[in-house]
Amino acid sequence: MTRAVEAGPAVEMGPAVEMGLAVEMGRRVRVRVPATSANLGPGFDSFGLALALHDEVEVTVTASGLSVDATGADEVAQDETHLVVRAIRATFDLLGRPQPGLALRCANRIPHGRGLGSSAAAIVAGVVAGAALTHDDLGPGFESASRAAPGTGDAGTGAGGRDGDAAGEAVEAAVGSRGESDWMLRLAGEIEGHPDNVAAALEGGFTVAWQDPDGARCLRVEPFDGLRPVVFVPTVRQSTRESRGALPERIGLPDAAHTLGRAALLALALSAAEPAGASRRAELLLRATEDRLHQPYRLPAVPGTAELVAGLRALGIPATLSGSGPSVLALAVSGQQAATAVGAAGADFSVAPLTVDRVGARITRFAAVM
């Protein structure tokens, strides 16, 4: 159930660079990217899970200038420092294209600074949009997905159903399935600074990402069918940069060994290839989500979050800090356990029972000159 490159050895998939060729004015693309929860406890800077909560960005190439029209709760600068714009510009630079004018429309649904991968979603949206605006053919994953007529995908969310999503949306092109050497992952990982969220946002499902000397890589794992992630989002924010500042420079060997074993167990326990039933799965996940690398240093700064993680775990529900926090992620093994988790939260958290996004970033509308 794991997939790196389709078959055989890893193949370097670089971008098709067409130096100096201007992108046509009026070209437009719409991209949809999932929220992600990183780390999942012991998989610090490596594990990521894609969640069915999405940001959407529509990008139109114009003659000059920049306009950003954003809806959503969180305010961001609407100039060239906007993360989606930066990622589009970085993609054009990489592909050797002159910088055009851009008009963006953004529907921001992923809360910012809460540990749900909003920055990764913005970066992936920009890289995918930039790639789509410059190519009619994004490579093997794109070709096969785009040949399927819109709306013909499996709208279910069962294991292996990667052609559609829970909303029954017409997916024109899923961007995942592109292999562990994908240049989009490398570029997005470089902009974000760590590859865990961007890997899951691109590929969907559960991803194990790592850093090679030439950039980020990942392996996608199909999560077990009954997985019901629940996220608990507090009103307080915490920037990833600040939260990383709380971490020690060195970790002792016993803590490293403890976390290593839990991370390996977690990858197996989350996989659809592991046949365990729900109660055994919950037991394994509870042990597997223990970590000694980052949570012990981060949780004291967010006491409400620490209390909720402890309360959920005392109920036998595998709960962790989501990414760098301050949100909490519960990996419920069934709808029933998800309902128990929802009932455990106090008024300080907004609670979202979600499903896994098994598709990853996708192009939902792709038009040539309008």
Ligand SMILES: Nc1ncnc2c1ncn2[C@@H]1O[C@H](COP(=O)(O)OP(=O)(O)OP(=O)(O)O)[C@@H](O)[C@H]1O
């Ligand atoms: N849709 C977006 N458009 C533009 N900028 C964004 C968008 N989403 C996030 N950002 C930028 O990213 C910042 C949040 O990044 P940060 O890494 O601190 O949190 P996060 O990505 O939500 O959480 P985590 O990385 O822990 O999962 C925002 O303050 C904003 O500057």
Ligand SMILES: N[C@@H](CCO)C(=O)O
């Ligand atoms: N792995 C990163 C995730 C940030 O979302 C961290 O824990 O800082």
